[in-house]
Amino acid sequence: MNKPLKQHLIDPEICIRCYTCEMTCPVGAIEHDDNNVVVDATKCNFCMDCIPVCPTGSIDEWRVVETPYSLEQQYEFEELPDQQEIETAAPSEGSDEVADPIAALLAEAHQGAGGKARAPISAAKAAVNMYNLGKPARMTVQGNYRLTDDPDHDVRHIILDPGALPFPVLEGQSVGIIPPGKDAEGNAHLPRLYSISSPRDGERPGYHNISLTVKREDGGLASNYLCNLAQGDTVNVTGPFGATFLMPNDTKARLLMICTGTGSAPMRAFTMQRQRSNATAQMTMFFGARTPDSLPYFGPLKKIPEAQMKQHLVFSRTGDKEYVQDRMVAEEEAVADLLADENTYIYICGLKGMEEGVELALTSISESIGQQWTALRDVMREEGRYHVETY
Numbered sequence: 001m002n003k004p005l006k007q008h009l010i011d012p013e014i015c016i017r018c019y020t021c022e023m024t025c026p027v028g029a030i031e032h033d034d035n036n037v038v039v040d041a042t043k044c045n046f047c048m049d050c051i052p053v054c055p056t057g058s059i060d061e062w063r064v065v066e067t068p069y070s071l072e073q074q075y076e077f078e079e080l081p082d083q084q085e086i087e088t089a090a091p092s093e094g095s096d097e098v099a100d101p102i103a104a105l106l107a108e109a110h111q112g113a114g115g116k117a118r119a120p121i122s123a124a125k126a127a128v129n130m131y132n133l134g135k136p137a138r139m140t141v142q143g144n145y146r147l148t149d150d151p152d153h154d155v156r157h158i159i160l161d162p163g164a165l166p167f168p169v170l171e172g173q174s175v176g177i178i179p180p181g182k183d184a185e186g187n188a189h190l191p192r193l194y195s196i197s198s199p200r201d202g203e204r205p206g207y208h209n210i211s212l213t214v215k216r217e218d219g220g221l222a223s224n225y226l227c228n229l230a231q232g233d234t235v236n237v238t239g240p241f242g243a244t245f246l247m248p249n250d251t252k253a254r255l256l257m258i259c260t261g262t263g264s265a266p267m268r269a270f271t272m273q274r275q276r277s278n279a280t281a282q283m284t285m286f287f288g289a290r291t292p293d294s295l296p297y298f299g300p301l302k303k304i305p306e307a308q309m310k311q312h313l314v315f316s317r318t319g320d321k322e323y324v325q326d327r328m329v330a331e332e333e334a335v336a337d338l339l340a341d342e343n344t345y346i347y348i349c350g351l352k353g354m355e356e357g358v359e360l361a362l363t364s365i366s367e368s369i370g371q372q373w374t375a376l377r378d379v380m381r382e383e384g385r386y387h388v389e390t391y
Helices: 020-024 071-076 101-109 221-227 261-276 298-302 324-330 332-339 354-368 373-382
Strands: 005-009 030-032 037-039 061-065 137-146 155-161 174-178 192-195 210-215 234-241 254-260 283-289 309-315 344-350 386-390
Touching: 005 037, 020 030, 037 071, 155 221, 174 210, 174 221, 192 210, 192 221, 192 261, 210 221, 210 261, 254 261, 254 324, 254 332, 254 354, 261 283, 261 344, 261 386, 283 324, 283 332, 298 309, 309 324, 324 332, 324 354, 332 344, 332 354, 344 354, 354 373, 354 386, 373 386
Parallel strands: 254 283, 254 344, 283 309, 344 386
Antiparallel strands: 005 061, 030 037, 137 155, 137 234, 155 210, 174 192, 174 234
16 A cells, blocks of 8 residues: 555635735645646645745645545545545554554644634535636626725725626625736736625625725726726626635624725625624724725714724824724723623734734733633634634
8 A cells, every 4th residue: 555645735615816825836836727726746845835825724725645636636626525534554563653644644734834714603605616717707897986085095896796697605705806908928817806895695685796895006907997997897707715704694793803994895794794684793893094085985884883883993194193903902901802702703804014913912902811812813713713814
């Protein structure tokens, strides 16, 4: 019998096709087609460089196999195969072999790997990867509305209609937008990812249309394309993607949402769905922007009753000039109460630069209740109660 081998795989249900792992891999072991991102077992040297850059944890998957899954097999995966049952000979007395070589190989594979994101136990099952580069969903633009008055922050609310195409989504999922034209090498542009900002039954209830929150970026191929769309235009869309950054269906679950800028997109979807489902637990949001004029959805947010959502709208260029982590520390008692509750779910979304400050704030607040934040965070992540999406 061949000695069992460890193989690095990517979970197609969770992967959002950002291709960061492929660009990071120093040995060219990761590649993709229109359907999946895969790992070439003949090239992978387990350097682990791809693990920390993955925003979803889909890269952190391993199987022990007798024969590695081929690239062709991986391209056909709709979900990861279960761990195979592999017979191994018992170690001889006095040998240096471990008693469970499969467990040992998996443990070795995970050395240095970060925590893996998990969906809340009560979350609905997400549909993923229904449309890809080779078979995108063609959607019609129903509206394109400017959300901000800041001339330097042109943020748009864009509504897309899939028409008769089935395109089921859940709050927290993303879609890929394929910009028209070709790149410098003559290939079709890869999709750019955007979080869905509408709830599961549609921007308009029962219509199953979707909305996106898009900030125009200088020189941004996809953002300028989207921000310039007019009603009636059509767009090629891939996805939906993401099976972990999901909201619990338990209406009594408490949500702590921390976001900046367009990171508000999934939080808007969460908030609207909770309102439509008559959830009883209060939500808490820390939302940061430069000024009120550059904060998306500022007007609608102010209309949400405090009984439904406790809001902390924080501005770095006006007033007290705060960041979200500053306000979190100022509201230490309220945040500590949430951290101590096993029914609290944390969602963090926005620019990657916010992560360090938020982590430091959570560390300080956890210590105030006698908890070590890293240990508490690991427990929450394992239970599907801690989620981070930054870019």
